[in-house]
Amino acid sequence: MTTYNQLAGLRVNYLGSDPTLNTGNEGQVWYNSTTGTLRSLVQLKSWSAGSNMTTARRALGGAGTQTAGLGFGGFTTVNTNATEEYSGYTWANGGNLGTARRLLGGAGIQTAGLAFGGYISDTSNATEEYDGSAWAGGGNLGTARHALAGAGTQTVGLAFGGINAGGVSNATEEYNGSAWTAGGNLNTGRENLAGCGIQTAGLAFGGATTVVVGNTEEYDGSAWTAGGSLNTARQGIAGAGLQTAGLAFGGTLPGVTTATEEYDGSAWTASTSLATARSYLAGCGTRAAALAFGGTTGSNTAATEEFNSTIFSPATGAWASGGNMGTARSSLEGAGTQTAGLGFGGIVATTLQSATEEYDGSAWTAGGSLTTARRDFSGTGTQTAGLAFGGTITTGTSNTNATEEYNGSTWGPGGNLSTARRGLSGAGIQTATVGFGGETTVVVTNTEEYDGSVWTAGGNLGTARANLSGAGTQTAGLGFGGYTPSPARVLTEEYDGSAWTAGGSLNTGKYALAGAGLQTAALAFGGFSTSTLNGTEQYDGTSWTSAPLMATARLYLAGCGTQTVALGFGGATPSVTAATEEWSGPQTTATASTLTTS
Numbered sequence: 001m002t003t004y005n006q007l008a009g010l011r012v013n014y015l016g017s018d019p020t021l022n023t024g025n026e027g028q029v030w031y032n033s034t035t036g037t038l039r040s041l042v043q044l045k046s047w048s049a050g051s052n053m054t055t056a057r058r059a060l061g062g063a064g065t066q067t068a069g070l071g072f073g074g075f076t077t078v079n080t081n082a083t084e085e086y087s088g089y090t091w092a093n094g095g096n097l098g099t100a101r102r103l104l105g106g107a108g109i110q111t112a113g114l115a116f117g118g119y120i121s122d123t124s125n126a127t128e129e130y131d132g133s134a135w136a137g138g139g140n141l142g143t144a145r146h147a148l149a150g151a152g153t154q155t156v157g158l159a160f161g162g163i164n165a166g167g168v169s170n171a172t173e174e175y176n177g178s179a180w181t182a183g184g185n186l187n188t189g190r191e192n193l194a195g196c197g198i199q200t201a202g203l204a205f206g207g208a209t210t211v212v213v214g215n216t217e218e219y220d221g222s223a224w225t226a227g228g229s230l231n232t233a234r235q236g237i238a239g240a241g242l243q244t245a246g247l248a249f250g251g252t253l254p255g256v257t258t259a260t261e262e263y264d265g266s267a268w269t270a271s272t273s274l275a276t277a278r279s280y281l282a283g284c285g286t287r288a289a290a291l292a293f294g295g296t297t298g299s300n301t302a303a304t305e306e307f308n309s310t311i312f313s314p315a316t317g318a319w320a321s322g323g324n325m326g327t328a329r330s331s332l333e334g335a336g337t338q339t340a341g342l343g344f345g346g347i348v349a350t351t352l353q354s355a356t357e358e359y360d361g362s363a364w365t366a367g368g369s370l371t372t373a374r375r376d377f378s379g380t381g382t383q384t385a386g387l388a389f390g391g392t393i394t395t396g397t398s399n400t401n402a403t404e405e406y407n408g409s410t411w412g413p414g415g416n417l418s419t420a421r422r423g424l425s426g427a428g429i430q431t432a433t434v435g436f437g438g439e440t441t442v443v444v445t446n447t448e449e450y451d452g453s454v455w456t457a458g459g460n461l462g463t464a465r466a467n468l469s470g471a472g473t474q475t476a477g478l479g480f481g482g483y484t485p486s487p488a489r490v491l492t493e494e495y496d497g498s499a500w501t502a503g504g505s506l507n508t509g510k511y512a513l514a515g516a517g518l519q520t521a522a523l524a525f526g527g528f529s530t531s532t533l534n535g536t537e538q539y540d541g542t543s544w545t546s547a548p549l550m551a552t553a554r555l556y557l558a559g560c561g562t563q564t565v566a567l568g569f570g571g572a573t574p575s576v577t578a579a580t581e582e583w584s585g586p587q588t589t590a591t592a593s594t595l596t597t598s
Contacts, residue, residue: 045272047260048534048553049573050291050304051090055082058296061106061115061150062238062282066289066306067531068110070094070130071282073118075102076300083130085110086291086304088531089555090574095134099126103192105150105159106282107175112154114138114175119146123164127180129154139179143171149195149239151202158183158199158219161207163191168209172219174199184223188215194239194283196246203246203263205230206237212253216268218243228267232259236279238295240307241287247271247307249292252279256297260307262287276303308532308549319536319550322567322580323363327355330572333379333388334514334558338567338582340383341560342367342406345391347375348576352393356406358383359567359580368410372402376467378426378435379558384408385430387450390438392422399440403450405430415454419446423466425515427477427495434458434474434495439466443484447500449474459499463491469515469559471522471539478503478519478539481527483511489529492539494519504543508535514559516566516583523547523563523583526571528555533573538563538585552579 053071060074067088074080081100084091097115104118113130116138117123125144128135141159148162148169157175160183162168170189173180186204193207200221207213214230234251241247246263250256258273274292281295290307294300325343332346332353341359344367345352354373357364370388377391377400386406393400399422403414417435424438431452438444443466447458461479468482475497481489489509493500506524513527520541526534533553537544550568557571564585571577 045307045309046549046551047272047274047292047305047307048549048551049275050086050293050306050553051574052304053084053091053293053302054093055080055084056300056302057082057294058280058300059102060282060294061104061118062284062291062293063106063108063113064110064284064291066285066291069284069291069293070106070108070110070113071293072106072113072115072130073097073101073104074294079120083135086293089528089533091304094132095130097135098128098137099124101126101146103146103148105148105162107150107152107157108154114150114154114157116150116157116159116175117141117145117148117162127175139175141180142173142182143169145169145171147191149193149204149207151195151197152199156199158195158197158202160186160195160202160204160219161190161193172224183221184219186217186224187226188213188217190215192235192237192280194237194248196239196241197243201243203227203239203243205239205246205248205263206234206251208235216263227265228263230261230268231270232257232261234259234279236281236295238281238283238292240283240285240290245287247283247287247290249274249283249290249307250278250281250295274305276301276305278303306532306553308534317536317538317564317583317585318548319568319581319583321551322569322582323359324580325357325364325569325578326366327353327357328576328578329353329355329570330554330556330576331375332558332570333377334560334567334569335379335381335386336383336560338561338565341567341569342379342381342383342386343558343569344379344386344388344406345370345374345377346570356411359569364580368406370411371404371413372400374400374402376422378424378470380426380428380433381406381430387414387426387430387433389414389426389433389435389450390417390421390424397422403455414452415450417455418448418457419444421446423468425468425470425479425482427470427472428474432474434477436461436470436477436479436495437465437468437482447495458497459495461500462493462502465491465511467511469513469524469527471515471517472519476519478515478522480506480515480522480524480539481510481513492544503541504539506537506544507546508532508537510535512555514557514568514571516559516561517563521563523559523566523585525550525559525566525568525583526554526557536583550581552577552581554579
């Protein structure tokens with residue numbers, strides 16, 4: 001038998017615990033003698049859809065982070081002064097710039113932003129400072145210009161490049177929170193370039209002289225030196241990150257591009273592409289967690305995308321694309337397995353859904369419709385023996401206690417819940433289900449057990465909550481996440497068939513998430529949190545551990561399956577989606593005798 005040593009010229013390390021998960025260990029293979037698993041380390045990178053901006057525009061400025069972004073100025077059909085703030089989920093209007101303009105530079109964070117230069121009716125030297133609610137005047141640039149780039153913070157900022165009446169500029173200026181002073185000039189003057197980093201370690205890349213260029217330069221606080229060139233020369237580009245960990249995305253070649261590249265301090269390498277090709281967009285964040293927004297595809301766009309780069313071991317699993325649902329929707333429910341899944345109900349815009357779809361491991365086909373269209377309900381069971389109960393049966397808050405049973409082709413009535421409610425969760429099979437939590441006019445702790453014909457009271461949850469998720473069985477159930485009047489989104493509780501007890505908390509609190517698996521081997525994914533809408537976590541009966549992100553960030557989605565073979569589908573991004581993803585979980589264990597160890 002060929003060994004790893006013969007294939008790779010190396011022996012497999014025999015370790016008592018996993019090494020630190022970072023890029024320095026990427027590609028390594030080792031045997032964990034404690035868990036009895038053969039493991040390796042890879043990096044998962046992806047762009048996923050975020051919420052659209054309120055105002056579609058191009059040539060805007062950007063600042064902040066992926067979960068606290070800032071977009072300002074730009075061009076619609078005229079210059080705009082609109083400012084928007086990103087929460088990691090949605091954009092909300094902020095205070096307007098004092099001066100509407102396009103092709104401006106930006107730096108700083110959401111609560112301490114900096115806007116400078118740009119084009120009004122002519123090139124501007126104006127600077128404005130943002131405090132999280134309003135813009136106020138700052139010190140003027142020494143050199144008026146537009147189509148420039150920026151880096152740094154509100155009190156330690158950097159402006160470089162651009163164009164003015166004299167042509168493309170190589171001027172660099174440093175900001176101290178009140179005034180700009182001259183810094184070392186760029187070696188290559190250019191416009192429509194991008195930048196990132198800090199004042200004493202800046203990065204400039206791309207842009208145009210008289211032609212589009214891929215030049216990269218690094219700033220040390222006094223002078224610029226040449227770095228590795230972009231693989232794809234372009235202007236109207238955006239960037240994020242640091243001088244030694246930069247990200248470049250979008251732009252025009254002259255045609256708009258989806259190209260994304262990562263910088264390691266010396267060279268650029270191609271990365272996963274944007275979903276929407278565009279130029280004159282804005283960006284912010286880090287190389288591992290960036291945000292791209294606005295720009296033009298040929299016409300102005302409000303599209304937002306989130307870039308995430310995660311180091312993980314394949315033993316923790318990965319998501320892959322599955323076949324799209326026939327009907328995009330949110331607040332739906334699911335049951336069954338990855339190769340025999342069931343999706344039903346939900347809402348599209350203001351229309352409640354009764355549609356049922358069946359998944360065969362690659363494609364969805366229509367099944368029999370629910371008798372009662374509904375959303376924010378719960379579902380359990382299998383593809384040929386499903387259960388739907390509770391929820392809302394109007395676009396308002398008219399709750400139902402109706403239960404329906406699916407036989408693989410049609411839905412029929414079951415016994416009613418004792419308490420009509422929405423936003424509840426459940427676990428089990430059609431003839432042995434536990435339903436828990438939810439909301440009547442208030443969030444409740446109610447638990448009920450179904451025997452295939454009637455519901456009876458079970459032990460109450462320790463904490464009232466709604467829009468939580470569940471996994472497991474009627475006698476070994478799991479409830480996790482959700483919201484309460486005072487949010488406690490990290491909470492997990494375990495059910496033994498009569499009472500709930502506290503389990504290990506989620507690492508990231510969330511609600512409107514999906515779940516799969518058993519009480520001692522569960523999977524939680526998607527849902528609303530303050531950091532990400534595509535997070536995945538695995539439960540071992542004691543604690544939750546983070547796992548690779550879903551490709552499509554969403555909430556109010558559905559799920560089914562097991563911890564190792566699960567399905568996530570539908571939901572809101574915030575627009576409804578038909579996207580389906582298949583989860584492949586931990587790898588099978590190996591024994592030390594099959595390995596050559598060092």
